[in-house]
Amino acid sequence: MLRDRDQSNRWSGPAEGPPLPLSCRVTGEPDGKPVVLLHALGNTGRDWAPLITALAPLGRRLYVPDLRGHGASPRSERYTFELMYRDVVALLDRYRLDTVDLVGHSMGGHIGWLIAQRQPARVRRLVIEDTPPPPRDAAAEEEMRLRSAREDDRAPVISLYQEFRDLRRSGGLDSAAVRPIIDELRRADPGWWRRLAEVTAETLVISGGLSSPVPRSLLAEVAGRVPHGRLLAIDAGHYVHRTEPERFCAEVVRFLS
Structure with missing residues (x-):
């Protein structure tokens, strides 16, 4: 059942202003352990x-936001993982969620990693679905750039862009969000890799095979660097x-039970 939704869809504040008030669906048992998707x-x-x-059968309390630039949440002049991280932390503070289970897919998974790395005590269990890690160094960044230029490696990306186009046409996506997020994921970030060792949450990394x-080998390395991954x-x-969906949901329900 829909419990909370911020209908505002525009943000007129400065680019480096406060976190955006995300639209968020809240459902499930009021006293249930919180899960953020x-x-x-x-x-x-x-x-x-x-x-x-x-x-639903687990009796959990679910928090399901639309992230910055998506759905009913505000649009912005800037889109970075740092800003999105701040948005989600502000959401946790807004609902007074001291400890949560987090499930994140791709971009959402990267935000989940940042929260688990920077505020480890706040995340009990973490599920990361097919989230590409940033390159470890400049050499890995260059390798990714060359690989993405090959036609055989571009097909999945083209498919994703078609999906972005459909959502953009329906008004559910700010097109200005797409390129900055993809570019940021392609930039080297050795600090991100080092901080995996600081994640204390029980962590399930799901690869799309x-x-x-x-x-898959890259996600296996990521999971191996997390103490309980x-x-x-x-x-x-x-x-x-x-x-x-049935296999995915069964695995996540088992992990969070």
Whole structure:
């Protein structure tokens, strides 16, 4: 049931201003342990509908925001992971959520990593769905740039852009958000890799397997650097929760139980 939704869709404040007030659906048992679901670039909180249904028997309290520039949340002059991180932390503060379980897909997974790295005591369990890590160094960044220029590696990206176009036409996506987020994920960030060791949450990293543009071997390395991390591969492509919803939901429900 819809409990809370901020209908504002425009933000007139400065680019470096305060966190944006995200539109957020809140559902489930009022006294249940909180779970926060963070969607991917070009999606909205509605994408989590099957998982919300699957989690209902656990008696959890679910918080499902539309992230900055998506759905009913405000648009902005700038889109960075730092700003999105601040938006979500402000959301946790707004609902007085001291400790949560986090589920994030792709862009939402990266935000989940930042929260678990910077505020480890705030995350009990973490589920990361097919989230590409940033390159470790300049050499890895250059390798990614060359690989993305090859035609055979561009097909999954072209498919994603088609989905972004459809959401943009419906008014659910600020097109200015797409390129900055993709570019930021392609920039080297050795500090991000070092901070994986600081994550204290029980962590499940879900790979989309050979059908995903995110290499399974890379996600295995990410999971291996987290003290309580493990990898689960489901050969379903980048959108595991859509392609294999029953398997995905069953694994997440089992992990969060």
